[in-house]
Amino acid sequence: MTITGEMIIGSQLVRGSAGEQRAYNPSTRAEFEPSFGQASGEDVERACALAQQAFDPYRALPLEQRARFLEAVAEQILAIGSELIERAQQETGLPQARLEGERMRTVNQLRLFAKVVRDGRFLGATIDTALPERTPPRPDLRLAKIGLGPVAVFGASNFPLAFSVAGGDTASALAAGCPVVVKAHGAHLGTSELVGRAVQRAVQECGLPEGVFSMLFGDGRTIGQQLVAHPAIKAVGFTGSRGGGTALMRTAASRPEPIPVYAEMSSVNxxxxxxxxxxxxxxxxxxxxxxxxxxxxxxxxxxxxxxxxxxxxxxxxxxxxxxxxxxxxxxxxxxxxxxxxxxxxxxxxxxxxxxxxxxxxxxxxxxxxxxxxxxxxxxxxxxxxxxxxxxxxxxxxxxxxxxxxxxxxxxxxxxxxxxxxxxxxxxxxxxxxxxxxxxxxxxxxxxxxxNGFPTGVEVSHAMVHGGPFPATSDSRSTSVGATAIDRFLRPVCYQNLPAELLPEALRDDNPLRLARVLDGDLKVAV
Amino acid sequence: MTITGEMIIGSQLVRGSAGEQRAYNPSTRAEFEPSFGQASGEDVERACALAQQAFDPYRALPLEQRARFLEAVAEQILAIGSELIERAQQETGLPQARLEGERMRTVNQLRLFAKVVRDGRFLGATIDTALPERTPPRPDLRLAKIGLGPVAVFGASNFPLAFSVAGGDTASALAAGCPVVVKAHGAHLGTSELVGRAVQRAVQECGLPEGVFSMLFGDGRTIGQQLVAHPAIKAVGFTGSRGGGTALMRTAASRPEPIPVYAEMSSVNxxxxxxxxxxxxxxxxxxxxxxxxxxxxxxxxxxxxxxxxxxxxxxxxxxxxxxxxxxxxxxxxxxxxxxxxxxxxxxxxxxxxxxxxxxxxxxxxxxxxxxxxxxxxxxxxxxxxxxxxxxxxxxxxxxxxxxxxxxxxxxxxxxxxxxxxxxxxxxxxxxxxxxxxxxxxxxxxxxxxxNGFPTGVEVSHAMVHGGPFPATSDSRSTSVGATAIDRFLRPVCYQNLPAELLPEALRDDNPLRLARVLDGDLKVAV
Known part of the structure; x- marks a missing residue:
């Protein structure tokens, strides 16, 4: 695939008009052709507007379709083949074996979240049955979690695949039902383009609303800040420096509607x-x-x-x-x-x-x-x-x-x-x-x-890659592992909903065969 | 019981020396004797230091003991008898029947969290077994949630019992294993003293570390802000005005270590x-x-x-x-x-x-x-x-x-x-x-x-009393209902821990009979 330096805004490839960035080889100190056009304010606006439009239809899809989409992203990344590894090597100086391992980790991470989505435990489905005879009567109450809304993801320099365009933050946000707008990291622009195009192909292949995924090039201090300040964005995933993370935290906290920032920043372990x-x-x-x-x-x-x-x-x-x-x-x-x-x-x-x-x-x-x-x-x-x-x-x-x-x-x-x-x-x-x-x-x-060493972070169900500030901005969550999906969810309670309007997860006949909490006790579907 | 106007700092009753507040009858516009002494900076310091000291021993207690403590608080509140209702009536203008109902709600809320603690689902116990033969080998990974640390709770004016000294925020924080420092609301000071003393008696009766609970009098803009800024405090629960809530959010965000604020503020429903x-x-x-x-x-x-x-x-x-x-x-x-x-x-x-x-x-x-x-x-x-x-x-x-x-x-x-x-x-x-x-x-x-009306918030498992800003500062949670405990928890992953050092919830023999996620699948103890 020819790397063109174009961004991904929904189904479009867009050449950014607000200056340019260049990919760079840290071993040879040589720059690559072509340059990457940086996003303008209008590009940010367009990506966020598409994400907002995509949120309701995307989260309304059956879980099985959401899971297949995550698997399709994994397949499309593998389908890029050796070009991805070669480009990532050139841009990061990381060795081939490491990058191949990281690609497998990225793919397995997407597949893990596909399983998490199918299992449906993340929905936290809970039902309190009505008690009409009680004084006062108790209404029918049913809880399930939904996505927060479009998520801004900032790729990390040190994991050009596993914590970048289709990395952990993107995978967990998409799994939660949230569209994603990625701000690609300047340290691996070509790698980002290759992976971004793979995600775009998966969106098209699965017939999803185009705004489920966009990817912008640009500087964190300008485009990044604009993205975090945009009213359509409802949460932020970031891996990088403490300075960068705290700057995003400040912007998110000073919005008219403050939003959560999951910044993984600095740790001496x-x-x-x-x-x-x-x-x-x-x-x-x-x-x-x-x-x-x-x-x-x-x-x-x-x-x-x-x-x-x-x-x-x-x-x-x-x-x-x-x-x-x-x-x-x-x-x-x-x-x-x-x-x-x-x-x-x-x-x-x-x-x-x-x-x-x-x-x-x-x-x-x-x-x-x-x-x-x-x-x-x-x-x-x-x-x-x-x-x-x-x-x-x-x-x-x-x-x-x-x-x-x-x-x-x-x-x-x-x-x-x-x-x-x-x-x-x-x-x-x-x-x-x-x-x-x-x-x-x-x-x-x-x-x-x-009796071990901390490097090597397993992508699994019990992993926690998080911790108190300044390790992260929010110790209540993890950015690696199955429970990372929880970061992008919020609970909604449905009271006395007509049966035909209830979300599938909360229907009396439990069509998704979920384990649910019923009147306070966990019930496993048999 | 004679109301003395003293604060509760651990096992002590302390007369605040930084000015005084007076309780007030909104029906007659008359002030009550005695006055309530307001906390000094040293009082805040002392309450926070005791809470910090209490955190490890309190959270280390068996869940059964933590549950019994919550029940003891409920019993001690009931044991105050009619004096509590009378004083609350005088201070709030709310009718007797409403206050009796609210007392029952407060007591049931504490008992609900006792059940939540005993059930142990809030721990999110998750185990990934070691895969020593895999390349690379997978270590033994076990996840459980622990409390965030001491929590500052701001009583609400409109629920002098159910959202005040021993209300929802206090109950859910204590259930999560977090000591609590309450800033009593100026609108029902005597009611606060009565309930605070009940909690203090329960702490003593259960032989808990004294710092599990303290209660201070004082102005939100001074004592409240000092409390939220104190390094020992790791989370904040607040119900009140949008101005008050956003002021606490700003203070919490600008600490050297930012902390979560759960402020329930303003909604037109x-x-x-x-x-x-x-x-x-x-x-x-x-x-x-x-x-x-x-x-x-x-x-x-x-x-x-x-x-x-x-x-x-x-x-x-x-x-x-x-x-x-x-x-x-x-x-x-x-x-x-x-x-x-x-x-x-x-x-x-x-x-x-x-x-x-x-x-x-x-x-x-x-x-x-x-x-x-x-x-x-x-x-x-x-x-x-x-x-x-x-x-x-x-x-x-x-x-x-x-x-x-x-x-x-x-x-x-x-x-x-x-x-x-x-x-x-x-x-x-x-x-x-x-x-x-x-x-x-x-x-x-x-x-x-x-087909109903929004007033009347059931305290149950599926309730969500929360929502996007400005209804609350954090839509990822609820302040009413069983899942309110989640607000005060964070996950910790234990890797290759020697069996004798593992938390009870994660031991191989599952002594707490918890439902746990084992290698990605939910297993219910039989």
Whole structure:
């Protein structure tokens, strides 16, 4: 397919007239032809108006049709073939195997949401039967959830497929019955066009209203803000920087009608090495940590940037083993020149911070926007006194905090900002300490994991990829996994509705065979 | 019990030192002794610190104990006896029967949440079993919800029991495992003290950490804002004016860690009279409407303030019958002098609005802060051109909008702001029109009801008392009914947790006999 630089506005391909953006190869630092035309205010208006028009007919479709549409998107993405992987490689510097894995993840994610839609549990169907004899009489009350309305999705730079145009936010919003307007990320414009066209084909193939999906090119600060401010948009999905996320939060909160923003922003993903695990973990623990730290050039939201342990010989041995492992890691190409610069600034900031010691650096061998991994250490006192040391450095850099006592480590855990993940390494003898740590970590993170590393986020039913601010803007939800659909739903209660007007999910004969709550008790359809 | 004017800070009774407030009888306009001491900044600090300390031990209690605590609160409220009803009557002007009904509602609400806690469905327990043979291996992943943390609750003036100190927000937050700090409403201070002491006794009786409950007196603009800004507070429940609610939203959004605000604010609860229902409804329809409009002196959040119908002889007959009914209604005492003034200003604003015609007024006979009911009408064109006519006048005033055509009525429905409820009166012949209206109303309101009136909000499993802005600040939830517990929860995923550290809800042997999602399928314990 020829990449044309055109946007997708419903069934149309539209060349944006408000300036242009260029795709860029972070390895060679070369720009691609053609340019991508940026959206004008009218383009935003048109995409949002179409989305608004599409909302009622799209959400009224039988769940089976909605599920098939999600599957059709998956098929259309696969049908692009190797061109998608090649283009994504050129635009992001990510290796082929990673991108192929990410494509499979994207496709499986769409299929997972197709299953979620068919299961229908997300509707939360609940029925209280009428009690006409009671004083006062109770009316017939039936609850089901509906979509919030059109959703603005901002693609992430670090997952050009799984968290971009047809990624998690788009899949969960479409599953919830919400049309989507994507603001494509500037770091993979051609990849976005290819995937956007695949979604557009699926919309057409399934005979859906055209406004179910649009995709715009443009700057986040202009087009992005206009999109979030548009009255037709009822929720926002975003993965990116804390600055970008909080800017969208402000815009959403200051609308005449404020709307929810699901921004996944910044997390340093602390790793706690408890004494016995540290003592017995040896080089395997250090190697596992360094592998997780440098995976994908540290460009994962769940990258472990902070290590907590009590100082002593075991921690010294860990640091020594981590040093050896880190020095063997080559410098990887980062996603964009801007991310590379920000990483270098972060490292420079660490380097200039009193009390921080550079422990180890990776190799400088690499091309283009290549990032040299780095490991620092700091004593607990200096860490506790400087909350800025909790700020994320996006990339393969981590800080080991050396505590005097377990009690001091628990106190510092209490001071942690919100996180996507918190990791604890334990042996049986550490369980008593872990039991004290766990209630703190439950309050701090969306996922608490033991004896592993936080990178690698399973797309499944029990996953939570979320957490308290600043990890995300809204800890009540997840952006990965089946329950991500809940973000884009709101409940509606139907009182004394004539039977023929009731939504299918709430009809007496339960044609969808849903598990429903009936007069307070869960009833499974047989 | 002697009312002392003291606040409740954990297990202590504390006389606030930052000025004083006085309880007031809106019928006699007399003030009560003693005065109530207002909270200082230190009092806020102390209540919040205790709540923070209580959070982990409180949420760690077995669900059965949490449920019994809610039941103990209910018992302690009943144990106050007639003194509670008498004091509430004096402070609010509400009649005895209404307050007795509201006490029963408050008690039943606490008991409903005890059932919700015991059922444990709110935990959303979900397990994905490990797949060690898969490439890459899938870890063991288990999801359960936990409380957000301490919740600040703002009592409502119009429900001195059911939406105040131990009302819906407090009950649902406590059920979710969250300690509560209440800012008592100035309109029923003595009632608040009586109920607050009942909750305090229940905390002591159940041996809970003292910080599970505190209650402060003070001004919303000072103490209320300090409370919402306090870092220990993780969510806010509020029922009141749009100005008050949006002020709290701004404070919550501008904290270093923004937090959710559940503000239930303003709704005019449109009633659609479809042609056949209007034609056949006769005086019964008009009487039902006027009864709902004037119930509780129009001081319900779901008070029907807007009527939509196509003009003609049937609408004229409805208006005539409503006029007769309204003229027979006496002027009722409003909750406070401030509310009474605001009502009179709203009526004056309607009177001065071009295009609005006064159709009927209730009797002026009444005492103290007595409000005269009022019915206005307006032609569709003038209504559509003036969005301010959608602003709520809190009290027994309504506006009938006369449309030229059904199509014009549908278009105006599309322009409605967010509502708690939308009501449709139909006969069989109206179902086709109702089917066009329903998707619009689903988008506009939390509850859509047919052939009834919106006042009277059942506390049950399927109720939704919520809706898009400005009805509430967050349409994703309800403040009445079993699912209100969801507002104060967030999901946590546990990955590869040692069995002995797992929360009870997620253990392999399922000791709580929960319905759980296992590898994507709902499994009911037998």
């Amino acid at each position: 602390p790793v706690f090495l408890l004494p016995k695990a540290l003592e017995e973990g040896g080089a395997a623990l250090a190697n596992g940590f360094v592998d997780s730290l440098t995976l994908g050039v540290g460009q994962f939201c769940t990258n472990p940037g902070l290590v907590f342990a009590v100082k002593g010989a075991a921690l010294d041995a860990f640091t020594a083993a981590a040093t050896t492992a880190l020095q063997a890691k080559g410098a990887g190409t980062m996603l964009t020149a801007g991310i590379h610069e920000a990483y270098n600034s972060g490292i420079a900031r660490f380097g200039a911070t009193e009390g921080l010691r550079l422990v180890a650096q990776g190799s400088t061998e690499g091309i283009g926007c290549a990032a040299q991994a780095a490991l620092y250490e700091v004593d607990a006192g200096a860490f506790i006194g400087n909350p800025d040391l909790q700020d994320e450095i996006f990339g393969p850099a981590a800080l080991v905090v050396r505590f005097e006592t377990e009690e001091q480590m628990l106190q510092a855990a209490e001071q942690l900002h919100g996180q996507l993940t918190a990791t604890v390494h334990v042996k049986q003898a550490d369980h008593a300490l872990a039991a004290k740590l766990l209630p703190i970590l439950e309050r701090k993170a969306g996922r608490v994991l033991f | 449109p009633v659609f009279l479809l042609p056949k229902a209007l034609e056949e409804g006769g005086a019964a329809l008009a009487n039902g409407f006027v009864d709902s409009l004037t119930l509780g002196v129009g001081q319900f959040c779901t008070n029907p303030g807007l009527v939509f119908a196509v003009k003609g002889a049937a609408l004229d007959a409805f208006t005539a019958a409503a006029t007769t009914a309204l003229q027979a209604k006496g002027a009722g005492t409003m909750l406070t002098a401030g509310i009474h003034e605001a009502y009179n200003s709203g009526i004056a604003r309607f009177g001065a609005t071009e295009g609005l015609r006064l159709v009927a007024q209730g009797s002026t006979e009444g005492i103290g802060c007595a409000a005269q009911a009022a019915l206005y009408e307006v032609d569709a064109g003038a209504f559509i051109g003036n969005p301010d006519l959608q602003d709520e006048i809190f009290g027994p005033a309504a506006l009938v909008v006369r449309f030229e055509t059904e199509e014009q009525m549908l278009q105006a429905a599309e322009q409605l702001h967010g509502q708690l409820t939308a009501t449709v009166h139909v006969k069989q012949a109206d179902h086709a029109l109702a089917a066009k209206l329903l998707p619009i109303l689903e988008r506009k309101a939390g509850r859509v009801l047919f």
